[in-house]
Amino acid sequence: MLGTERERWLALLVMLAMLAGVVEGEESEKMLPTPSKTLPTPSKTLPTPSKTLPTPSEMLPTHSSIVDDDNWGTLVAVTAVRGSTARLPCDVTSPTQDDPVLLVLWYRNASVTPVYSYDSRGVEGTAGATGGLRQQWGDEEAWGEEQRAWFNTSTTPAHLMVRAVGGRDEDSYMCTVHFRASPSWSQKITLTVQG
Template structure:
């Protein structure tokens, strides 16, 4: 690889890594209990406000849950097949996706994407393990 090619690769990696801040979490819950999946809301620039919180499941490209904080009243939206078992609780520094009651089919990887008004997007990866009865 030429030095110019190497420089391009390094610049692409720097830009890609600076666009989203990543965090990894692991959660365990018994089948039939409540699971709380954390999502950090701490912005890189202080003070800043959350614009949107989007939850994704696995490699799906469409969110399973949306929280829009723009405007005077935050709005929640959940995918129809979640059977009213998923709900997002939002505080100043953290959001928690509550799943209750948990099912074995809930087990897997989740991704929480937080868009801020000024700061870079923040992504939290959460691995949920459901322990069967």
């Protein structure tokens, strides 16, 4: 059995070489092994695929493939009851002491566009600036005009609070944390809604 399988592989390699123009003429026929038995002809033809292959522009990397793999947190699974408030954790603790968080971006389903941002650089452009206000922004398409999401940094870890969760919120999320000096890192969260 192993010999016939080996012969099939050799025949395949020779045919590929012929197609590539590497082997020509009588030499290629000498290289082809004589099959010990013939293979049955298929009775059905395979269906034509309904999907076409993606174009090069559709194959551009997603946000998740751009982020450095060494700076990922663990995958966290969160389950929330429909209509309740979901708490999506995101650790904003710097690995270096006294290195403040500058920006936290939340992405949904490997999108390249954030659905939520927390900017602690303040009005004057620096973290902890006197009079600086922390700014939060949520995508209306994701969270509605009533802004059902809010990033709570008063807890450890911090949480993206999503009010009145429903099936539309069930997805995978990623928070990316940017510090002043330490490397940025990301945390993946999956949200499941029950009920």
